[in-house]
Amino acid sequence: MTTTTSRKRLLNGLSDATGGIGDRFRALPKWQRGLAFLAFVAFLYYLPLLGIPGLTWLRTDSIEGGNNWAGVLFVCAVYVLIAIGLNVVIGLAGLLDLGYVGFFAVGAYSVALFGSTQSPVVKALQERFDLPQGWAVAWAICIPIAIAIAMISGVLLGWPTLRLRGDYLAIVTLGFGEIIRIVVRNVSWSGGPHGVAAIPGPEGAPSADNQVFGLIDAKPWYWLALTVVLLLVLAVRRLENSRVGRAWLAVREDEDAAAVMGVYPFKYKLWAFAIGAALGGISGALFASRQGFIEPNQFNAQLSILFVAMVVVGGAGNMAGVALGAFLLAYLPERFRDFAEWRFLVFGLALVLVMLLRPQGLIPSRRRARELKDRAEEVPASV
Amino acid sequence: MSDQNPDVTSEETPDLDEIRSSGPVPRQREVLLDVDHVTLRFGGVTALDDVSFSLYRGEILGLIGPNGAGKTTCFNVMTGVYRPTSGAVRFAGQKVTGRKPHQINRMGIARTFQNIRLFPEMTALENVMVGTDSQHHTSVMGALFRLYRKKVKPHELPVVDSTNGAVRIWQQVRLGCAKVFGISRHTLEERAGERKALELLKFVGIVGRANELARNLPYGDQRRLEIARALATEPKLLCLDEPAAGFNPAEKEELNQLIRRIRDLGYTVLLIEHDMRLVMGVTDRIVVLEFGKKIAEGTPAEVRDNPKVIAAYLGEPADAA
Amino acid sequence: MNFDELFGHLGQHTVDGLAKGSIYALVALGYTLVYGVLKLINFAHSEVFMVGTFTVVGVWSLLGATDSPPLGTLLLLLAAGLLAAALASGLTAVAVERIAYRRLRRMNAPPLIFLITAIGLSLVMSEAFGLWQGRLVVGIPTVLERDVVFSIGGTDVTNTQIITVVAALVMMAGLDVFINRTRYGRGVRAVAQNPDTAALMGVNKDRVIALIFLLGGLLAGAAALLYALRYGNTRFNVGFLLGLKAFTAAVLGGIGNLRGALLGGLLLGVVEVYAATLTQSNWEDVAAFVVLVVVLLFRPTGLLGESLGRARA
Ligand SMILES: Nc1ncnc2c1ncn2[C@@H]1O[C@H](COP(=O)(O)OP(=O)(O)OP(=O)(O)O)[C@@H](O)[C@H]1O
């Protein structure tokens, strides 16, 4: 009993601290918030070079056998992107998607299958259209293809299933993630269980000659991923503060009431699925490009559940929260290597504790007051 | 409320004769809503049994009856939450039955709920703005890219009012951009929605709480907020399900005035209410349900003197009266 | 598509499917019981089953089980395995309810919170076993050598198949009697139909809920023993796929409906074996998911409808 209460106090204290910071931040004038945000962004870009005395212990290569710091940051950025996308589905629209890894896989495989000279799809295209041996779809074209395919698969999954009740939807999406993995493993055009190698990056196929996006130096990759994350955060923010975001929240809060108010729940749920899928696809595409090689078993259901954990533990509905959740989830096992083996256990535990003690997550979502200035007082009384 | 119209007090508790002489009982006999032999069964329970009535444009119709009579169910059938077992509902000549709730709303029927169903984690203002959803033309792409831009009148341009130098420069840059490129349709629609929501909040008297979460509002304000949200959908017909439940007499009187103001703005109102003083005072006509059947219809005075209605409310079988 | 193989040995594949489906059915009963009363998916039930399989491993290695022991030892091993697995699974299920769900029930949490909690618990349990028992497949001694008992028209029926199907049917019948004929069962049905009224009538809701978790756990433990006999191995994540399929079986038959769980389990087993035969096992798992999606879309109440409360109430 006492342990529960003390644990609860700890957790409350933690999130009061984080939530308190959030509130204080929100209370600042707009321009100060903007400046603080810019400074934070600058710090993020500086992060791979981190050499400030007293902070270097944060680097993952500060421990023995630790992974390349920029490489870890890249993975963190990809996870943050995933969390932002999944947050649209879970946090905003209130749909529990347990198969998000499916979209991640679709994005990764789209780039792999269209961009790699070794993929069966590219080989078939070469034969069909008499193209030279080294031909493959350019990376810059692979990315939109990946987004499009991921969105289409989101719509295809959502169209029939979004009419289901919430908990059924969760199980069906879990099945979807598994189906994607099994299909990729079993069909011949995907490289089968051996996966696909030679996946291109922005500079083409992975090779030692690449100047910027090479195999060794991960910093450019991180900066690329970070830029993508920032752009998409702004995009999702725009949606959140629009008719669409309001409709998502309304549907999450009370679907029937929203429908009676003229909001078509199915349409917005489908949009949430499609947008979430697109973001998952982009993150998968980035991930595959950096790795240069993917195989089906990298996309298992456990990963889906981990994705849900980062959103839920961080604070569903709040982008800062889910980004923090994703960062912790990707970073902690790398920095504390002894912990890596335990990470699924710990994150499972975190999931349970958060649900039992603080369902709103570490940084709870708070609706931002609209900046009405004094307009509230000036409105005319007529309708 | 302090900012209420001063002649509210002079009009308090109008007696029936006054209403009959002054009140425009069915002004134009144009049928707006037609409930046509609607029957709805839940398994063995017949919640609505061959109910028919019409609602004329511009009137306030009361729908009354003892608990469990089927009043709320009637609303649910009208707004597409339930599909009737048989019969149909028509609105302005078009069939309502078989359409989805959001389509029905867009035809012009809005409602409130007996057990308040706001969006608790959204602010009052956002709750009302959800109601404006159908008046937007931009959607996901519009919000994301904001490419469709319009030149706007000077008073709609961003203001430059800051005294802080850096911020002022920023505001001037925005003003310049807005002058050169115009303002996106998305932004204009957001602003229009916000303005309208604020007006409605003011209309129902809770504009001061616009930024509070709906779940933190006091009970009475939540009921008012539901009305504002329903009005935001620009309905022709407003259906109120026991809007005065849990109100004290003063609040009921305010509500009475609110409903009249709504009617005066040209809305047709269908009102479910248990408080007889309120119903008799504000409605033009009344339909009475009991055990899913319509047992009476007429002006408040007619209904009040109808033996069947008296029996229904006294809980005796109608033929014993 | 290997239609020749399927239709050439249709009887054989059907029998095998029924045996496989019996295990699904037993696990499905756990989902159905909980769903029937609480209207929520006990996602952690798959791990309750997993605990059962590891209990069998532990008990048998404690008793020094070897491949094909003499009959007396075999019976002892089966009895001990059944008892221990059922007990371990049952207690695990009750613990899950006590630790996670009771608190959430008190808070009146929405179903998705239950589901996420259960997912977290499930992850914790399977990971705990992964860390403790290793992440590789753990072999189980073949105490019962596969043996053809009889064959009709070219269809061989083996001893494990008979034991599996018979055991499932017996337990199913026992559960049916328990729910429909005993005082405890009446309490369960009362709570399933209307929890509030049942509470007013003096039924202890918490006790009833603990009871259904216990029942589901016991059956999952029994299923774990049958699984050990059939497959001869287990793994820390064995529950995930099997749980998902058992849930599919429950939905297929009509979740909340006891007989539906049996029907759904058997049917799913047969469908899977057919699919495996047609596609050289590659698409076996996809078949189950496709069944799940199709059932949910076209007949969400399943084949027999959802009703624990209405089961001869
Ligand atoms: N979804 C439902 N399923 C089964 N029965 C229902 C359902 N909704 C309503 N009923 C039944 O229909 C009848 C009418 O209910 P309704 O809520 O319309 O009454 P009401 O007139 O609004 O009463 P009140 O004044 O208490 O609000 C009741 O007997 C109720 O039990």
Ligand SMILES: [Mg+2]
């Ligand atoms: Mg009612």
